[in-house]
Amino acid sequence: MAAAEIFLPVSDYDLAATLDSGQVFRWRQNGEYWHGVLGRHCLTLTQTDGGIHARAAARVSDWQFLKEFLQADVVLADILKTFPDDEPMRAAVAACRGLRLLRQEPWECLASFILSSTKQIVQIRQIVSLLCERFGERLAPHLNFSNGIGYSFPTPEKIASTDEAQLRACKMGFRAPSLLNAARQIAEGKLDLEKIRALDYAAARAELMTLRGVGGKIADCVLLFGYGFDTAFPVDVWIERALQELYFPKRRASEQRLRKFADTHFGPHAGYAQQYLFHYMRMRLK
DNA sequence: GTCCAGGACCTAG
DNA sequence: CTAGGTCATGGA
Numbered sequence: 270m271a272a273a274e275i276f277l278p279v280s281d282y283d284l285a286a287t288l289d290s291g292q293v294f295r296w297r298q299n300g301e302y303w304h305g306v307l308g309r310h311c312l313t314l315t316q317t318d319g320g321i322h323a324r325a326a327a328r329v330s331d332w333q334f335l336k337e338f339l340q341a342d343v344v345l346a347d348i349l350k351t352f353p354d355d356e357p358m359r360a361a362v363a364a365c366r367g368l369r370l371l372r373q374e375p376w377e378c379l380a381s382f383i384l385s386s387t388k389q390i391v392q393i394r395q396i397v398s399l400l401c402e403r404f405g406e407r408l409a410p411h412l413n414f415s416n417g418i419g420y421s422f423p424t425p426e427k428i429a430s431t432d433e434a435q436l437r438a439c440k441m442g443f444r445a446p447s448l449l450n451a452a453r454q455i456a457e458g459k460l461d462l463e464k465i466r467a468l469d470y471a472a473a474r475a476e477l478m479t480l481r482g483v484g485g486k487i488a489d490c491v492l493l494f495g496y497g498f499d500t501a502f503p504v505d506v507w508i509e510r511a512l513q514e515l516y517f518p519k520r521r522a523s524e525q526r527l528r529k530f531a532d533t534h535f536g537p538h539a540g541y542a543q544q545y546l547f548h549y550m551r552m553r554l555k
Numbered sequence: 556g557t558c559c560a561g562g563a564c565c566t567a568g
Numbered sequence: 569c570t571a572g573g574t575c576a577t578g579g580a
Binding site: 444482487507 | 559560561564
Binding site: 444 | 576577578
């Protein structure tokens with residue numbers, strides 16, 4: 270029986286922290302409600318005792334896409350117990366227990382993070398919103414969503430059919446040619462995002478990094494947030510600062526040193542540990 | 556006005 | 569391997 274709502278029983282899950290931790294860029298909070306779009310589904314999520322309630326603008330025959338996105342079946346405790354038992358990680362977990370990694374659609378994730386370089390999260394949201402409003406499809410016209418919500422994420426084919434000037438008009442600046450190039454590579458079949466699922470981490474990372482504007486950090490974000498490569502450990506300015514301050518407080522460590530440390534210290538779910546450090550650092554400054 | 560943002564890339568030492 | 573410049577744009 271198709272339904273427009275569902276209740277997912279989950280525990281150890283902080284929905285607000287998760288949707289506001291810089292993994293995704295088009296979920297909007299309105300009181301206890303979170304509005305967002307997955308594929309062509311317009312959704313409203315709320316967290317209640319014992320789980321997450323979802324309401325869709327139209328009937329849904331199969332909610333698997335939402336369980337996948339939220340990673341509702343992941344037992345957080347099993348992840349946390351693999352973290353290194355040191356003071357920084359204990360503090361980070363204590364500060365934001367319930368923070369989760371989502372599992373995004375790879376193209377939206379890749380495109381969003383191509384647009385993320387040297388941009389504050391609030392600005393990434395604005396750019397992605399403009400992109401969806403101008404090139405996505407309007408879903409559920411009877412709803413009065415705003416800020417990019419209520420639109421599908423534009424396909425690679427759609428982006429490939431635009432030009433650099435139209436993309437720059439979405440305020441993405443020098444990132445426009447990179448996004449356009451990535452869309453073309455995918456639309457022309459020269460890069461297959463589905464095929465990446467079958468590769469190992471190193472090969473998948475190298476494949477993504479063939480794209481202009483995609484270096485190690487952005488590739489790691491896509492591998493972690495879009496594919497579930499849990500060993501991926503994106504190192505941005507916040508994480509670099511976190512590693513320096515929390516693990517090498519005495520002497521300054523080089524970028525290479527920090528990178529090598531990150532690759533060996535955090536275990537099989539290093540990407541999860543990274544997200545805890547990232548959110549912990551951001552929270553401390555707000 | 557200045558600094559910086561979930562970087563990548565290129566060049567010079 | 570490291571340091572520095574460049575690329576747009578706007579928040580703090």
